[in-house]
Amino acid sequence: MNVVSAQMAENIAGGSMIRRMFEAGNELKKKFGEEAVCDFSLGNPDLAPPPEVSGEFRLLESRSREPGSLGYMSNGGFSWALDKLAAWLGRQQKTELTRQEVMLSCGAAGALNSFFHTVLEPGDEVLAIAPYFVEYGFYAANHGGILKTVPCRKNDFGPDIEAVASAISPRTRALIVNSPNNPSGAVYSAEDLRRLAEVLDAGSRRHGRPIYLVADEPYRFLAYDGCEVPPVLPLSPHAVVVSSFSKNYGLAGERVGYIAISPLLEGRETLMAGLVLSNRTLGYVNPPVVGQYLMAAALGTSTDDALAIYARRRDMLAEILDEAGYEFMLPKGTFYFFPKAPGGDDLAFVERLKEHLILAVPGSGFGGPGYFRLSFAVPDAVIARSREGFARAIRG
Numbered sequence: 001m002n003v004v005s006a007q008m009a010e011n012i013a014g015g016s017m018i019r020r021m022f023e024a025g026n027e028l029k030k031k032f033g034e035e036a037v038c039d040f041s042l043g044n045p046d047l048a049p050p051p052e053v054s055g056e057f058r059l060l061e062s063r064s065r066e067p068g069s070l071g072y073m074s075n076g077g078f079s080w081a082l083d084k085l086a087a088w089l090g091r092q093q094k095t096e097l098t099r100q101e102v103m104l105s106c107g108a109a110g111a112l113n114s115f116f117h118t119v120l121e122p123g124d125e126v127l128a129i130a131p132y133f134v135e136y137g138f139y140a141a142n143h144g145g146i147l148k149t150v151p152c153r154k155n156d157f158g159p160d161i162e163a164v165a166s167a168i169s170p171r172t173r174a175l176i177v178n179s180p181n182n183p184s185g186a187v188y189s190a191e192d193l194r195r196l197a198e199v200l201d202a203g204s205r206r207h208g209r210p211i212y213l214v215a216d217e218p219y220r221f222l223a224y225d226g227c228e229v230p231p232v233l234p235l236s237p238h239a240v241v242v243s244s245f246s247k248n249y250g251l252a253g254e255r256v257g258y259i260a261i262s263p264l265l266e267g268r269e270t271l272m273a274g275l276v277l278s279n280r281t282l283g284y285v286n287p288p289v290v291g292q293y294l295m296a297a298a299l300g301t302s303t304d305d306a307l308a309i310y311a312r313r314r315d316m317l318a319e320i321l322d323e324a325g326y327e328f329m330l331p332k333g334t335f336y337f338f339p340k341a342p343g344g345d346d347l348a349f350v351e352r353l354k355e356h357l358i359l360a361v362p363g364s365g366f367g368g369p370g371y372f373r374l375s376f377a378v379p380d381a382v383i384a385r386s387r388e389g390f391a392r393a394i395r396g
């Protein structure tokens with residue numbers, strides 16, 4: 001008897017490579033001890049949230065005694081939180097925003113699901129530039145959509161504009177861009193984003209409905225060496241920004257994220273009404289109360305200290321990989337390296353790394369075969385002790 005749907009059975013069997021590495025890592029740690037294993041598989045920020053977050057927790061303790069303080073609120077979030085978010089995001093996106101254009105959600109993942117639920121017709125296509133965050137495929141499929149991948153530019157993991165243009169069909173409803181990019185560490189230039197918006201707007205006119213440019217930006221704060229992450233909202237009325245406080249303020253488990261739409265979009269009230277209704281009917285109901293207070297306390301606080309720590313770790317790992325002879329692009333953003341797998345077979349090479357007690361994720365898990373992903377959201381000591389393992393693994 002089938003206790004789950006055929007599709008779910010297939011998804012379970014496929015699993016996620018990140019998850020499998022996580023389980024393999026636990027096995028290795030049990031066998032050889034926590035200290036012996038260098039786990040670069042997970043993108044879970046290991047830094048503490050800013051001190052303002054702990055301060056807010058103390059205030060919440062007394063607030064929680066008030067009747068209704070942890071009850072439901074509007075499905076899109078508290079209005080005071082939306083006002084604060086709109087002001088902050090407006091400065092970042094160089095676009096005047098009000099609470100009418102923003103909605104709070106359960107993480108960036110929740111915002112993407114609400115968005116797809118709101119705009120996709122069955123069989124609609126969502127484009128993503130490979131390599132990409134593999135959950136996008138599930139999120140689109142959750143709402144009847146089909147993820148269609150487009151290869152990136154060969155030399156720098158940037159978007160191949162011509163490839164995107166030729167992938168557009170009458171079924172295309174959105175392109176997701178993720179810059180800074182998980183897993184490649186690429187940051188898209190203002191010119192590339194402008195050209196992408198142009199190509200999508202031309203497609204929208206040709207096919208008679210919006211093709212949205214969805215910028216998924218949870219790593220916006222993590223751009224190194226003064227590299228700018230250009231805003232997308234000014235580029236098109238069909239631009240949409242999705243992000244969260246998971247990575248910048250270390251609140252990944254608290255599930256607070258958002259979506260912002262352009263004030264210039266024709267029909268923006270209807271789109272926002274759909275997003276808010278989706279937040280409710282997908283069962284999120286509303287963003288978490290505590291998360292919104294923590295977000296408000298953290299909003300606008302500096303992320304410079306976190307950036308400096310990740311920059312130091314990036315340089316440490318770059319030196320180790322370089323010394324061992326790996327081929328890689330120094331990440332411009334995020335906490336990921338995406339080196340070439342020596343010998344070309346990423347699945348085999350990740351197995352070899354495991355023999356040297358190093359955990360990585362095969363690029364195939366991100367639509368990027370021939371590469372592997374290393375997350376440096378790990379203590380410096382883990383990076384330092386991986387030197388020998390990386391050197392031995394490449395020697396075979």
Ligand SMILES: Cc1ncc(COP(=O)(O)O)c(C=O)c1O
Nearest residue numbers: 107108109133178182244246257
């Ligand atoms: C590219 C990308 N988008 C979205 C998410 C989901 O973020 P959140 O935890 O805010 O839902 C992640 C999480 O790793 C990510 O890497």
